[in-house]
Amino acid sequence: xxxxxxxxxxxxxxxxxxxPEIIEPTDAIVKVRVSGICGSDxxxxxxxxxxxxxxxxxxxxxxTVVKTGGDVKVFGPGDNVVSIFSPCCMKCWYCLQGLTNRCxxxxxxGFKALDGGQAEYVRIPHADGTLRHAPTGLDDPxxxxxxxxxxxxxxxxxxxxxxxxxxxxxxxxxxxxxSSTSTDLQSLTADSVLVCLGCGPVGICAIxxxxxxGIKTIFAVDSVRDRLDEARDLGAIPLQLGADDIGEHVRAxxxxxxxxxxxxxxxxxxxxxxxxxLLRPAGxxxxxxxxxxxxxxxxxxxxxxxxxxxFGRVPVATVFDAALECLKENEKALRHYVTHELPLAQAKExxxxxEQHKARKVILCV
Amino acid sequence: xxxxxxxxxxxxxxxxxxxPEIIEPTDAIVKVRVSGICGSDxxxxxxxxxxxxxxxxxxxxxxTVVKTGGDVKVFGPGDNVVSIFSPCCMKCWYCLQGLTNRCxxxxxxGFKALDGGQAEYVRIPHADGTLRHAPTGLDDPxxxxxxxxxxxxxxxxxxxxxxxxxxxxxxxxxxxxxSSTSTDLQSLTADSVLVCLGCGPVGICAIxxxxxxGIKTIFAVDSVRDRLDEARDLGAIPLQLGADDIGEHVRAxxxxxxxxxxxxxxxxxxxxxxxxxLLRPAGxxxxxxxxxxxxxxxxxxxxxxxxxxxFGRVPVATVFDAALECLKENEKALRHYVTHELPLAQAKExxxxxEQHKARKVILCV
Numbered sequence: 001x002x003x004x005x006x007x008x009x010x011x012x013x014x015x016x017x018x019x020p021e022i023i024e025p026t027d028a029i030v031k032v033r034v035s036g037i038c039g040s041d042x043x044x045x046x047x048x049x050x051x052x053x054x055x056x057x058x059x060x061x062x063x064t065v066v067k068t069g070g071d072v073k074v075f076g077p078g079d080n081v082v083s084i085f086s087p088c089c090m091k092c093w094y095c096l097q098g099l100t101n102r103c104x105x106x107x108x109x110g111f112k113a114l115d116g117g118q119a120e121y122v123r124i125p126h127a128d129g130t131l132r133h134a135p136t137g138l139d140d141p142x143x144x145x146x147x148x149x150x151x152x153x154x155x156x157x158x159x160x161x162x163x164x165x166x167x168x169x170x171x172x173x174x175x176x177x178x179s180s181t182s183t184d185l186q187s188l189t190a191d192s193v194l195v196c197l198g199c200g201p202v203g204i205c206a207i208x209x210x211x212x213x214g215i216k217t218i219f220a221v222d223s224v225r226d227r228l229d230e231a232r233d234l235g236a237i238p239l240q241l242g243a244d245d246i247g248e249h250v251r252a253x254x255x256x257x258x259x260x261x262x263x264x265x266x267x268x269x270x271x272x273x274x275x276x277x278l279l280r281p282a283g284x285x286x287x288x289x290x291x292x293x294x295x296x297x298x299x300x301x302x303x304x305x306x307x308x309x310x311f312g313r314v315p316v317a318t319v320f321d322a323a324l325e326c327l328k329e330n331e332k333a334l335r336h337y338v339t340h341e342l343p344l345a346q347a348k349e350x351x352x353x354x355e356q357h358k359a360r361k362v363i364l365c366v
Numbered sequence: 367x368x369x370x371x372x373x374x375x376x377x378x379x380x381x382x383x384x385x386p387e388i389i390e391p392t393d394a395i396v397k398v399r400v401s402g403i404c405g406s407d408x409x410x411x412x413x414x415x416x417x418x419x420x421x422x423x424x425x426x427x428x429x430t431v432v433k434t435g436g437d438v439k440v441f442g443p444g445d446n447v448v449s450i451f452s453p454c455c456m457k458c459w460y461c462l463q464g465l466t467n468r469c470x471x472x473x474x475x476g477f478k479a480l481d482g483g484q485a486e487y488v489r490i491p492h493a494d495g496t497l498r499h500a501p502t503g504l505d506d507p508x509x510x511x512x513x514x515x516x517x518x519x520x521x522x523x524x525x526x527x528x529x530x531x532x533x534x535x536x537x538x539x540x541x542x543x544x545s546s547t548s549t550d551l552q553s554l555t556a557d558s559v560l561v562c563l564g565c566g567p568v569g570i571c572a573i574x575x576x577x578x579x580g581i582k583t584i585f586a587v588d589s590v591r592d593r594l595d596e597a598r599d600l601g602a603i604p605l606q607l608g609a610d611d612i613g614e615h616v617r618a619x620x621x622x623x624x625x626x627x628x629x630x631x632x633x634x635x636x637x638x639x640x641x642x643x644l645l646r647p648a649g650x651x652x653x654x655x656x657x658x659x660x661x662x663x664x665x666x667x668x669x670x671x672x673x674x675x676x677f678g679r680v681p682v683a684t685v686f687d688a689a690l691e692c693l694k695e696n697e698k699a700l701r702h703y704v705t706h707e708l709p710l711a712q713a714k715e716x717x718x719x720x721e722q723h724k725a726r727k728v729i730l731c732v
Binding site: 093094096097098099101102162163166167168170171255257269272281282287289290291292293294295297298299300302303304305306307308309310311312313315318319 | 536537648664665669672685
């Protein structure tokens with residue numbers, strides 16, 4: 001079969017590889033229809049994440065089940081599916097806690113440990129936990145968002161909003177004069193001011209999710225004009241890095257306090273420091289960016305700000321249903337999000353376009 | 367009047383000072399009956415927190431209102447009160463959000479900006495928000511805990527438990543097969559394994575609060591044997607720094623995973639690093655320690671662990687009622703917590719005893 005192989009920094013190639021076979025009875029084989037190129041593929045592509053080459057790339061894919069192992073109960077040949085970006089067994093302690101991103105058997109598709117889905121076929125470990133039946137009415141360019149970027153954006157936004165909700169709830173518990181006030185998440189957090197740092201694909205999904213959850217004021221920060229246009233179309237206030245005074249805009253919207261929450265999706269020290277500086281005292285930071293360096297704030301700064309911060313990636317299986325509902329609500333706005341549909345053979349060009357910000361989202365059609 | 371004056375590192379003195387007067391119409395003057403020495407007084411006392419001397423120390427005190435400004439509505443002369451450790455106006459944006467620790471007019475008692483309560487009298491700004499009527503049936507050694515250490519410990523524990531609750535709730539939302547399961551905080555978090563790093567006064571209060579909230583397994587870590595005895599009496603499992611292999615005990619209790627939550631109350635890099643290492647993936651860290659140095663973990667470590675961490679101090683006004691209920695539940699266990707009641711004139715000795723861990727808790731009787 002044809003497969004996209006990572007050769008080294010800025011080098012991918014379509015090569016012939018053997019078709020994958022069932023290894024464990026919990027495996028399934030999926031014939032891939034469409035595979036996405038994700039921002040996190042660029043960590044390896046750009047050489048930021050050191051990794052030996054030779055494996056099949058890609059952790060976003062949709063397709064059809066063609067073969068299943070003897071222990072697969074939920075799926076069978078012919079099923080139209082989307083895969084979560086890393087396997088989850090749904091049986092280990094972490095999966096049973098809903099921390100499916102920490103599954104004992106977890107290993108992201110598209111790295112050395114587990115071949116990915118930018119290929120004609122892909123082997124799915126723990127298929128019953130890892131796959132999801134494709135919902136009717138969602139075409140592939142939207143469906144593929146459910147493999148990673150939409151749940152990731154949804155989670156990044158939800159985590160910030162839930163932390164603000166918890167903060168607000170404690171006030172209501174102690175000041176019962178407000179007992180007529182609704183305690184639901186949307187009522188309590190709608191007036192919170194959020195900043196989304198980074199408006200690539202995940203940022204766009206985070207903004208869509210935050211809007212669906214009722215947040216009225218979201219500042220969208222990026223350097224790429226096209227991304228800011230997309231963010232504006234979703235109802236965010238675009239601010240361009242290098243052109244706009246981000247802090248000034250955020251302070252003007254908050255009587256000088258700073259943002260209630262920041263969603264950080266960039267993954268470098270500068271972005272994380274901006275996030276910290278943009279937050280008001282006791283603000284909340286949801287960081288999904290893949291950070292490699294030291295944290296750019298001291299213990300004293302964290303103490304004095306009263307910071308709450310969450311790091312790390314999404315448990316897709318746990319948020320899947322809620323995220324899917326949210327994606328459907330935003331279907332119209334996200335319908336044209338995929339700007340480039342290329343044949344698998346043009347994977348190299350796809351990576352180049354995406355890496356150079358010449359494409360919003362690239363998918364490879366097998 | 368007599369007052370305890372901070373002179374410089376390891377030096378306090380009882381000196382004569384003018385009695386405070388009403389300055390603002392929202393002020394009250396309190397005649398102090400008992401004033402506590404708190405662990406956070408030691409930051410300045412030990413010279414870790416650089417501060418010019420000359421002010422009256424102390425932010426824990428109970429006493430009787432003797433005079434009020436024209437705008438004070440809730441309190442009048444003769445009222446028996448406990449004061450929150452820093453003023454809160456209950457009118458600014460932060461106070462109205464329940465973030466009373468961030469009150470626009472907030473400034474801790476017992477520092478340069480605001481004279482403290484280790485004195486015969488103390489001026490209370492924003493008295494209607496800052497003071498609380500002393501509940502009946504609570505004698506001074508327990509009541510004074512409500513100024514700072516009990517709400518602080520309560521908050522440190524609650525913050526960790528609430529974050530674990532949020533984590534567990536998201537599982538229930540997505541796996542509705544468990545719909546018979548109760549979603550309340552206690553049902554969902556009782557089996558969580560917590561570690562309390564630092565078992566000084568605040569640690570003891572945090573352990574009491576975590577036990578009251580139903581947590582069954584709490585490891586109490588300290589180097590001081592007497593503190594560990596107290597922690598054990600409250601139902602925690604004592605582990606002595608330097609003698610016990612802390613990580614080994616925690617892993618043995620969690621099938622090798624690590625703690626679900628860590629409450630960190632020490633305030634140095636070593637403790638914060640231990641907290642990080644003791645946590646399981648996606649664990650939660652509640653840090654109340656006053657940190658001055660860099661954070662001892664990298665962005666990559668935070669991302670890979672999926673860490674959630676909250677820093678900073680308690681909004682006492684917001685948690686006061688709930689913390690008071692919790693204190694009452696633990697009244698019997700905490701009744702003998704104050705080991706030294708000294709006259710104000712012996713403040714110097716009191717600081718020495720406390721600083722050298724020869725006293726659990728010292729209060730100064732005026």
